[in-house]
Amino acid sequence: MTTPADVHDVRDPELPGRLLAVERDELVPLLRGRADADFALPVAACPGWTVRDVLAHCAAAFTRVRERRFEEGVFSPEANDRDIAERAEWSDQRVVDELERGMTEAGPLIAGAGGALDALALGEWVHAGDVREALGEPGAYAGAGLPYALTLLAQVTGRRGHLPLHADLDDADEPLRLGDFSGERPPARYIGDGPTLVRLYTGRPVRAAAYELAGVEAEELNIFGG
Template sequence: MRLAEPMESVRGPELPGLLLRAERDALIPLLRSRPDEDFAIRTCCPGWTVRHVLAHCGAALTRVVEGRLGDGVFSPESNDRDIAERADWSNARIVDELERGMTEAGPVIAAAGRQGHGGLDGIALGEWVHAGDVREALGEPGAYEAGEALDPALELFAALTRARGAAPLLAAVDGRPVPLALGLDTDGGPEPARYRGSAGTLVRLLAARPLTGTRYELTGAREADLNFFG
């Protein structure tokens, strides 16, 4: 049984840019409507407030746009330096940089193509997950499944789990008529694990986000096995 075609046939190079622009259109107006004190709210990312997450995201996309992606980039130490460099920026300037990055990074990611385990595509997906972290910290509903960015995000999760050779998973997501196939299946390989539940809970599993208050069924795999960013 084969669950997935090669990555090139299930995603176009424009998909990460589509994801970033869709999330930009939802997230940036929300951020601009919030008072400064909301940027000090703690998120699920250890030690990081909303402001820290946004500063990290804006810095990461600026690095992509400017081609500053050497060894050690996006390590914990590099992320802390990027955040520290923006310590005296206003919250509005933090949001401005993020908006520019979400607008301009897509074509750069598309031009880079698929390299290694998915090239720069994973950065776009990580940005979208962090947007969910921010929405959850701000008490917004549907933190990891709201808006038009959900469909391209799930498609990109599927493509990148295949590119990285993850174990196969069939996800029956609420409200979707066809299960989502994640991971790479080979002829004669193991039966895929199976998930049933909401899209938001699936994202929480894939991104190792808190699962408190969720309901889902998972067979053939452990929670830790699904951690895409681990």
């Protein structure tokens, strides 16, 4: 896997769409082949939600992008619960249908938003990892989309002025710079693999032995809050 070392200043507007398309082609066939009971499995990364709930949340988010519905509090916990409740009577496969359409059609709309929706694309890819983990499938927070996700993560953290971090990735040819390097804070240092880095930045559980982190506490990295 190759990853650009410094990608903060050049936004590729097509990158979120490519990430979603790659994940769609891997995730949707997996979901089509699962039993109904699998959709009721709990998702550890999203307490209180099942696999179906996570998929419904993601599908609803993409539909909002397609329909350009961004009312105040659109992605609050309360709004997320309403979106899931609105799909409570749908079949599992209807939820997957909406998700597939969203992952196909949202890319150009995210591209045209000037970066405002890039984190949404990244978050939906992370939720796909949550689902994989709940289903006991390999490749959570990895797979063909990982290089795109890491590049997008670097861009999102840079634009948000996140703390600087230099990542030496076991599975990449070059180091990756994340966050804002223009300030006085010396960059933190990460040594480990790409999926673990994604877990740290998105508040997912990690194994302590899987990485080395210096100059920052793991909790400070989470871009999606507590």
